[in-house]
Amino acid sequence: MSEIYDIGYRHYDGVRLGRGHSTRALAVHSLRGIFGLGRPARSKIVPFSLAAIMMLPAVVNIAMMALLQQRGIAYSGFAVVMQAVVAIFLAAQAPTAVAPDLRHRVLPLYLSRPVSITEYVGAKVAAMTVAVFALIAVPITLIYVGELVVDMPGPPATGEYLGALLMALVLAVLLSAFGLALASFTPRRGLGVASVITVYLLSSASVPIIYATLASTGDEAGAAWAWLANPFWLVDSVQHWLFGTPPHSIEGDYPSGPVSALLVVVLIGVALLGLALRYRKAAAR
């Protein structure tokens, strides 16, 4: 630890907790900010009401299992069915994680301490990932607990549940890397929200139309590639390939093979690279 000036103040002689600790502290702080904890009540309304909306189908599912002895939404299809809510959460909260630091130009302050750009970006992505993962995983887990308590006929769908959890994690990494990369291009929160949701809506509104057009020419296999342009269906196709769950696209199948998994890895890499480059530039201002 270097001192620029020693003007006679008392030195810090406590424990030096190191870089890992500072990165973790930054991640926890960002995570709390995403859910509005430690901020005024107005900042809590949006994240918590979206989380409550995510819980609604879980409650309905448990009620269906208890009263009608039948399953509602499958674990594997939960994220795809609720994609609009997850996307709104990502769009609304990703800018709160990155915009204030860019806006108030405090990055040089962070980086003058032993926190490097990699650690800063890593902490932000980790916080957003945990938030999105919790948003998807908590309702799924609730349904699973409900299934165990209700004691449905037949064995519980443990395998499908665990697979859905793993895919929720992959989806969370993909979404947060992309969401933060888009949001970090502007120091304005409103514009960040708008740009994330625009990119999501472009993929979600156009993909079914493109699929239907291509399929109408008779090329079903070629048309299936259209689904991979939307992150939720892309991750669902990885799940379909890994665990053999039924595809949750609106209609038709996914392209077979590991291409979609490869695409996910490439996309995450591109988004993280974009973030790192963006912050290298932002840090210099």
Added chain:
Amino acid sequence: MNTVVAGITYRALLGRRRIILLLLLPLALIGLAVLFRVFGNGDQRTAVLLLQNFAIGTMLPLLGLIAGTGVIAPEIDDGTIIHLMSKPISRPVIVQTKFLVAASLLALFAAVPTYVSGWLLVRGEDGIAAGFAVGTLVAGIAYAAVFLLLGIVTRHAVTIGIVYALVWESLVGNLIPGARKFSIQHWGQSIADQLTDSPFFKSDVTLGFAVPALLAVTVAAVLWAGHRLRSFSLTGDE
């Protein structure tokens, strides 16, 4: 209408990255229309599907949100609105000017691309292209007014606007027919329905309800926004 304020607002909206967002959706709409044309689906059913679901259903609320909040929210965020408000310009006039700027941008970035994509698919058949263009224009003006008001009332304008457009208009409106009565995009569709006689398109809201509703919402939003700005207090960010 104050031309200097209008000029500043145009520069702020078109001179920065915001214009990329404003261009992205209309280009996607025209791209989809070209795709349909190439794959030989240029019939009335696809044209109506594209214009109803993508142009009015997805593109218009988002563009309305970006333009409507974009004319005023960044200035409030940055605090530069204080320079504008300390000038001897009536605040309702500032709001009306900014509303006109947002409405003109929506006409350029929403109504014109809607007409172009409709024309690409079915040319002038049954007035589909013209009808949807007018519907988009009218609904866009109402969106501009409402989201301008939202941008003055709250700092979470974009998030609230997205929740309104996606959850209320799309999700709830698709499930509960009664909710469509209180949705700007369905009022726009009602206008579009009046101008086309395509058998593939039928709107759920009657014209007798849509026209007064559009007028009332637009005028009330602009007036209220002007009133809010008259007694505006700059509060600190959270």
